[in-house]
Amino acid sequence: SEIISEVHRNKHLIYQADLEQAIRTILHNEVSKQNEIGGEPLVALQRFLTVLERYNPLGTNGRQMVSKLREFVVQFNQKLSGQQFEQELRRLVSKLGQIYSTTNYVGCTGSSPHLRGFTCSLWTLFHYLSVQSAGNEEAQDPLEVLQAMHGYVRNFFGCTDCSNHFQEMAARRKIWSVASKDEAVLWLWAAHNEVNQRLAGDATEDPQFPKIQFPSANSCAQCRRATANASKDSLELNWNKDAVLSFLKNIHNPQFISRYGVP
Ligand code: FAD
Numbered sequence: 001s002e003i004i005s006e007v008h009r010n011k012h013l014i015y016q017a018d019l020e021q022a023i024r025t026i027l028h029n030e031v032s033k034q035n036e037i038g039g040e041p042l043v044a045l046q047r048f049l050t051v052l053e054r055y056n057p058l059g060t061n062g063r064q065m066v067s068k069l070r071e072f073v074v075q076f077n078q079k080l081s082g083q084q085f086e087q088e089l090r091r092l093v094s095k096l097g098q099i100y101s102t103t104n105y106v107g108c109t110g111s112s113p114h115l116r117g118f119t120c121s122l123w124t125l126f127h128y129l130s131v132q133s134a135g136n137e138e139a140q141d142p143l144e145v146l147q148a149m150h151g152y153v154r155n156f157f158g159c160t161d162c163s164n165h166f167q168e169m170a171a172r173r174k175i176w177s178v179a180s181k182d183e184a185v186l187w188l189w190a191a192h193n194e195v196n197q198r199l200a201g202d203a204t205e206d207p208q209f210p211k212i213q214f215p216s217a218n219s220c221a222q223c224r225r226a227t228a229n230a231s232k233d234s235l236e237l238n239w240n241k242d243a244v245l246s247f248l249k250n251i252h253n254p255q256f257i258s259r260y261g262v263p
Helices: 002-009 016-031 039-054 060-074 082-096 118-134 144-155 160-172 181-199 241-251
Strands: 036-038 079-081
Touching: 016 039, 016 060, 016 082, 016 118, 036 039, 036 082, 039 060, 039 079, 039 118, 039 144, 060 082, 079 082, 118 144, 118 181, 118 241, 144 160, 144 181, 160 181, 181 241
Parallel strands: none
Antiparallel strands: 036 079
16 A cells, blocks of 8 residues: 555655554554553553653644543552543543544554554553653652553453563563663563564564564665674574664654655
8 A cells, every 4th residue: 555655665754644543443452442541550640641642743732632641540549430530531532632642553554454553553652751861860769661661561461372472571571670771772672572573474474564674774874893603583683772772762762753644
């Protein structure tokens, strides 16, 4: 389709549409469908909304909505139901007016309907948030985004296999030892590449979007160091992490987010 050709022409672009679709699905589907949100899930939701409020890619209305939603959720210190959450969300949406500028994925469009979509946009959103945190001099906690993501994935992500894999990987890769915000950006990048490696050739892979070790040599030649024995697609690739970090900061710079597909 036209969208897929656009995405293939611009492989390194991050799209506003995907960031918005991730937020919409998280709030309106994954959180709203919970029966009860208390204890650890409630803390996880509060942390997620705090980070989202801080680095919110939505427009004016959407930023207000997330602030009000966070204020609403932090009032609860025991539990709230998904239904209460959804009611408040709907109330805010009808009060504030248009929140989302599109109902389609762009960079996360799959070549068939069951491929890509939400999971792709979830990665995109968290990479985006990690880079915004790294660029924010006031942010003191290097773990703010990784902790929000871990809590979200553990307590709300509807893909149970994904959630379990991610938690196992997070423990093995010592997520809680990440010591700086730049390191957090790179932690998420390396973790995502491990998942790409595991899923390469899997039935869930979109043939139009093969899993690669990201970024490709074409997108970022400086990101890879030439070595005699680095095989093309192995985790042993000899990365130039400074170049990878600059690349990630650059593509997630709000100034360069593409508004393709957004009226
Ligand atoms: P995705 O892997 O979703 O990536 C989205 C976009 O991010 C890519 O198009 C690319 O532009 C960019 N990108 C790719 N790699 C990187 C990187 N290293 N750093 C920065 N940006 C990058 N599926 C399973 O079948 N089993 C699982 O166990 C599983 N676990 C998951 C765990 C988590 C936390 C998440 C969010 C998803 C998981 N998934 C899992 C889904 C899977 O990772 C993909 O999201 C899905 O297969 C769609 O792939 P995709 O081609 O759209 O690219």
